[in-house]
Amino acid sequence: MSMQATGDEIGRSVAVGDRLTLDIERIAHGGHFIAHAQGLTIFVRGAIKGERIVAEVTQVKKKIAWAxxxxxxxxxxxxREAPCHYFRERACGGCDFQHIDLxxxxxxxxxxxxxxxRRIAQMEIEVECLPAHGDVSGLHWRTRMDFTVTPSKRLALHPHRSDSLTEITSCLIAHEEMDxxxxxxxxxxxxxxxWERFRVAVDSDSKVRLSGRDGTVEMKVxxxxxxxxxxxxxxxxLSAASxxxxxxxxxxxxxxGDHLLDLYGGVGLFTAFLRDAVGETGKVTLIESDPDAIADAKRIFSGDRRVKVSAGRVEQKIKEIESCDLVLLDPPRSGVAVGPNGVIAEFQRLRPREILYISCDPATLARDSKALVEAGYEMALIRAFDLFPMTEHIESVAKFIRKGQ
Structure with missing residues (x-):
């Protein structure tokens, strides 16, 4: 069945494969744009706010549809014309915004x-999204990519919201040395x-490293x-770390002399710079749960008395900390653990004077910011960074200061 309708003509009988004429209203988190029709909220890929488009429905669920x-x-x-034919053909879901000027x-x-x-934290903010150092085109920036190997032993990526695979021979957001x-x-x-995952990485000297062949990648900042x-x-x-x-x-x-907590600290990128800033009498405690990252961090900071590397979940290991002056947070997309036994509750006990939160998800950052304000902190500033051009992903940095200082 195929149909084309506008506004009030669209009913609740919308089905997968239907074609709808829609007026696009605004951007949504997740790489979609929002349209409404006859009680349905429709999340549309490949559109831009202010456009009128024809979209094909790909999924319907209660009062929500995707197209x-x-x-x-x-x-x-x-x-603009998307530069990648995989994107134009909807064969790869790695990019979301190639059709939009940078x-x-x-x-x-x-x-x-x-x-x-606004929606989650009930906070009105002004924020600008800034480019990574030196990024002019938004292309050839990605130094790490994970692929799936097909039965014909070729590298492949998935189309958006699909289990199918597209064999890839080029990628415009991949580092230029990633042939x-x-x-x-x-x-x-x-x-x-x-069907195995295969990782390709490019080190700071532009050398290509492959999983299963090269165990170590040397990055420089x-x-x-x-x-x-x-x-x-x-x-x-390639410029995100700096x-x-x-x-x-x-x-x-x-x-x-400060004691600084580097929570979800990974291999210790930030710790390497923070230890110099707190001086010979200061200390940095890095907490991380990933075994590979912990092994790297212990090797990098071996013998440095200013750095303690602690392996375990942040919400558990932070309970062992008696005091701290500053906190750096760089959690995964799920954010930090909230609630009476969560990380933010521990900040009320430790009372660091400043907290810097690096986030890869605006929704969980907003949720956690609300919790930090309720815990006695105020947000001093927030900045966003376009560290994933052509995709919907956003990195944000927010600074919180303890009230009453």
């Missing part, structure tokens, strides 16, 4: 952050089995070297 743009009737001035992508991402705070044709040839000769496992987390944008380090060093008011 893909198949024709643009009234185009936004910010629309400057407007960043405006939209700032709107997502502000809207999350997927050559890497595919290496995969064909390898012993890797179909401002003359500091981090030899880490290819399986450990590292920000994929961009975030600059923010941390600018925004945390560190003093000689």
């Amino acid at each position: 893909e743009t198949i024709e643009v009737l009234t185009s936004s001035p910010h629309r 400057a407007f992508q960043r405006e939209l991402k700032a709107e997502v952050v502000a809207d999350s705070f 997927l044709i050559s890497i595919n040839a290496s995969v064909e000769r390898s012993k890797i089995r179909p 401002e003359k500091k070297s981090f030899p880490i496992s290819i399986e450990s987390f590292w920000q994929p944008h 961009t975030l380090v600059d923010q941390v060093m600018e925004l945390l008011n560190m003093r000689e």
Whole structure:
């Protein structure tokens, strides 16, 4: 069945495969744009707010539907031809916004952050989404990519919201040294089995590293070297680490002798710079649960009496801390543990004078910001960064100061 209708003509009998003419209203978290019709909220990919488009419904669930743009009737001035044929053919879900000019992508991402705070935290904020250091085009930035190996032993990625696979021979957001044709040839000769995950990484010297062949990747940030496992987390944008380090060093008011907690600290990117700032009498406690990251951090900081690396879940290990002056938070997408036995409850006990929160999810950042305000902190500032151009992902940095200081 196929139908085309507008506004009030659309009923609740909308089904997968139907074609709807929609007026796009605003950006939504998750790479979609919102339209409404006859009691349905419709999340549309490939659109831009202000456009009138024809979309094909891909999923319907109660009062919500999802759809893909198949024709643009009234185009936004910010629309452009997507440079990647996989994106144009909807064959790969790795990018969300290739059809939007880069400057407007960043405006939209700032709107997502502000809207999350308005809806979830009941906070009105002003925020700008800034580029990573040196990022002009939004292309060729990704230094780490995970693929699935197909039965024909080729690298593949998934279309959006799909279990199917598209074999990939090029990627415009991948680092320029990530030659997927050559890497595919290496995969064909390898012993890797179909359906396994395969990671490709590019180190700071632009050398390509492959999972199963290369165990260590050396990353460098401002003359500091981090030899880490290819399986450990590292920000994929080639300038993300230096961009975030600059923010941390600018925004945390560190003093000689401070005890600083680096929570969800990974391999110790920030700890490597924080230990210098707190001086010989200061201390940094890094808490991390991932085994690969912990192994890397213990090796990097071996013999440094200013750094303690603690393996375990943050909500458990923080209970062993008796006092601290500052906190750096860089949690996963799920945010920090809230509630009476959560991390934020421990901040009420420890009473650090400042908390710097680095977040990859605006919704959980808004939720946790509300909890921090209720715990006696005020948000001094928030900045957003476009560390994942062409995608819906946003990195944010928010600073909190204890009230009454």
